[in-house]
Amino acid sequence: MTKAELHEKAKMLPLLPGVYIIRDKRDEIIYIGKAKRLRTRVSQYFREGVPHDAKVTQMIEHAFNFDVIVCQSEFEALVLEASQIKAHTPKYNILLKDDKGYSYVKITKEEYPRISAALQKEEDGAEYIGPFTSSFAVRQMVETAQDAFLLPRCNRRFPQEIGKGRPCLNAHIGKCMALCSGKISRETYNQAIQGAIRLIRYGKKDIVKTLEQRMEEAAERLDFEQAALLRDQIAAIKKVSAGQKVVVDESTQMDVIAFAGAGQNSCAAILRYRTGRLTDKREFLFRGTADLDALREEFLPRYYLDGEEIPKVIAVDVLPESHEALTQLLEETRGTKVQLYVPQRGDTAKLVSMAYTNAVERLARESGRTDRNQRLLDEAAAVLGLPEPPAVIESYDISNWGEGTSVCGMVVFENGRPKKSGYRRFKMRTVAGTDDFASMAEALSRRAAEYEKGTVGQFSVLPSVILLDGGKGQVSAVKAALAGTALAAVPLFGMVKDDHHRTRAIVTADGGEIAISMHRNIFTFISSIQDEVHRFSIAYQRQNQKKKSYASSLTAIPGVGPATAKALLAHFKSVGAVREAGVDELTNAKGVGQKAAQTIYDYFHPRTED
Structure with a gap:
């Protein structure tokens, strides 16, 4: 069946919950999904013009037929x-592979055994504890045991290097027993190894009591x-235990889950x-999947x-649509109550x-981007819902000062850095009085016009994102102003502040808000x-006010009005340069004749009577 035929078939489905099964030309099942309303969900796959991520697009290209089961x-x-x-x-359903496999704790078989984390068993005569599904947990167990028993x-x-060379820094700071010093017997070392193995196998429940008894016997x-x-070993165990910070109530079993996307890849x-x-x-990585x-x-x-x-509690970044059924x-399945929710504040929200930061970092490692700014742009794309990291960000702010004069500052961040x-800067031409909405609309209209004219420089660059200093009003005004221009397709957002003048949220083009306070890097x-854009706009305001004050000092000269004062400042750049200029130099300024030049010169160089 063609895509159009599949769409017509989907339009005949009921608006009831159910499961849909998509098959290819060989009648093999390639995707299985559920829907709250079968007709709405299935028809979206085959309707023309509906955007999909890479994986879904590929699935649709191979779809030949589908069945449904109404529930x-x-x-x-x-x-x-x-x-x-x-x-x-099915081929196009997600595969839950976290790329970790199994991990083991390895104890080497030698005169002075070593403990380490291993990703696989080898035929080397060593003892292996495991397997464990988490390499993270294995590394943590090994590090805890090494810290607790001061192992090298x-x-x-x-024993080849015992007594040769000075002990390392770990020994000096009390993190190693300094076996290399020659002061530790083989029996003592092996007791420490056995204690470490016992700690890994059974935890610290009774290990401290045993060590205290042995310490008393030695004394x-x-x-x-x-x-x-x-x-020292007892103190280290207690220190390690104290260092494993309790972040939630000890009786709580909780999973914390967040999703992030970058380009066509996503991570949980x-x-x-x-x-x-x-x-x-x-961490689970999904390639070709952008729909979080x-x-x-x-x-x-x-x-x-x-x-x-x-677990009893599952904290997520966003609830899935079918969260009640889930x-x-x-x-x-668990047999007891489960809390599935989005924490709004407090430690759990942090x-x-x-978890979200870990997902973003995993995506950054996958793409080979280790540069901090690139990771930041990956995270910005995920938070703002952009198809790819924003290479060029333009930001705008309106600054007002006396007599109804306004200016709009535009700053540019390229690859995460100020350019x-x-x-x-745009000085308002058509807006009378103080009107931030109209001023922002004028500035962006002129920006779009410069791009369409093919103006060289920054105006020839199409930005990846436009950020406005303001909320829904500014965004709505600019959205209307850019309609029909080349900049209309550029993602547009507003930046709103709280009562303490700190960035509170991002306003989307449709009037919604994206909270960014929980995303520390993006915040x-x-x-x-x-x-930066506020500083730049205010700086222009101050510059103009400074020029205005300079101009007013020049208008104190007899015969020099505002126009002449402005011309002098435009030519000489400062009042000091005007003061130092000769009569002939002064006449080079626009609108300054010989008589006026002499008057200005005499004002700054008064004659003294003999």
């Missing part, structure tokens, strides 16, 4: 979708060096908190219904922001742009 409720559709995806694993992390070989037999080492980051502490971090709302809708049930542990399904050669970046 009684959205919850029933969610359950059926999950079971069908699990049974058929250097590349020295033992009784006057083995003070051994007692001191055990004392999950932070797992158990007993109040971060115990695991997982659709990704949330499919990812969350897939993730938890594939056997993943369902919550019901999670509760039925954790969601941290001062691109800064421009700082947008604030710096807003501060």
Whole structure:
């Protein structure tokens, strides 16, 4: 069937919940989805002019037919979708691969064993603890054990290098027992290794009690060096335990999930908190998937219904459309109540922001962009919903001063940095009085006109984003002014401030708001742009006021009016230069004749009587 035929078929579907199954020419299932209203959802795939991300576009190109299963409720559709995806694993449904595989704790088999994290088992005679699904958790366990038992992390070989060379910095700051010094016996070292293994296997529940008992025994037999080492290990365990900060209530089981996108790639980051502490971090990368709302809708049930542990609390950046049905399904699967919500403030909201930052960082690493500014632009694109990072950002601000005079400042950020050669100012020509909306509209109209004329310089560049200092009024006025111009397709946003003159939110072209306070990097970046354009506009205002005051000092000269004063400043740039000029130089200024030049010269060089 052609795309048009599939669209006609979709228009005949009922406005009821259900599951749709899309097949290719070989009758193989390539995609399974659910819908609250089947007709609305399925027809969107095949309607002309509807934009899709790369993965969905490819799926539509291979679609030849589809079937639907009508359900009684959205919850029933969610359950059926999950079971069908699990049974058929369609090509274009998301695959939950976090690129980690299994990880192990490795204990080498040698005279002085070492503990480390390993990504796979090898036939090397070493002992392996695991497998664990999280490399993050394995690294954390190994580091905790090394800190607690003061184990060496250097590349020295033992026993070959014992007693050779000075102990490293870790020994001097109390993070290593300094096996290399020759003062630690093999028996003492191996006891520390066994303690570390026990800590990894069973936790710190009874390890401190055992070490305290051994310390007392060492002290009784006057083995003070051994007692001191055990004392240091006990202190290290307690310090490590204290350093593992409890960020939520110890009784709370919580997952924190956020999504980010950059270009045609997306990422889901999950932070797992158990007993109040971060115990695991997982990241799932999806290539060719840019629709974050659709990704949330499919990812969350897939993730938890594939056997993943369902915690009591799931904090997310945005609720999926079917969150009520999903919550019901999670509760039925877990057997107890589950809270699925978006935290608005407090520590949990900060954790969601941290998960989002991890997702953005993962996308930046994927694209090979390690530069801080590029990562910032990737994050800006994700927050503002842009198709790609904004290479050129133009920002505008209106500044008003006396007598109804207004100026609009324009600043440019290229690749995340200010491009001062691109800064421009617009002095209002058509707006009478103080009208920020009309002034902003005039400035952007003139900017668009300069681009369409082919003006060289900054005006020949089509910006990636336009940011206005202001809210809905400014955005609406500029949107109307740019309609029909080349700049109409450029994403347009407003920057609004709170009562303390700090950037509060971003206003979209349709009047909505994007909260940026929880995205610390973007909040700082947008604030710096807003501060810079405000500074630039105010500087022009002050410059004009300064010229005005200079001009007023020149009008004190007999016969010099405002026009002549303005001409003198335009020619000589400053009152001081006018003062130093000779009569012939003064006549070079526009509108200044020989008589006026002599008068000006005499004013600054009065004759003294003998």
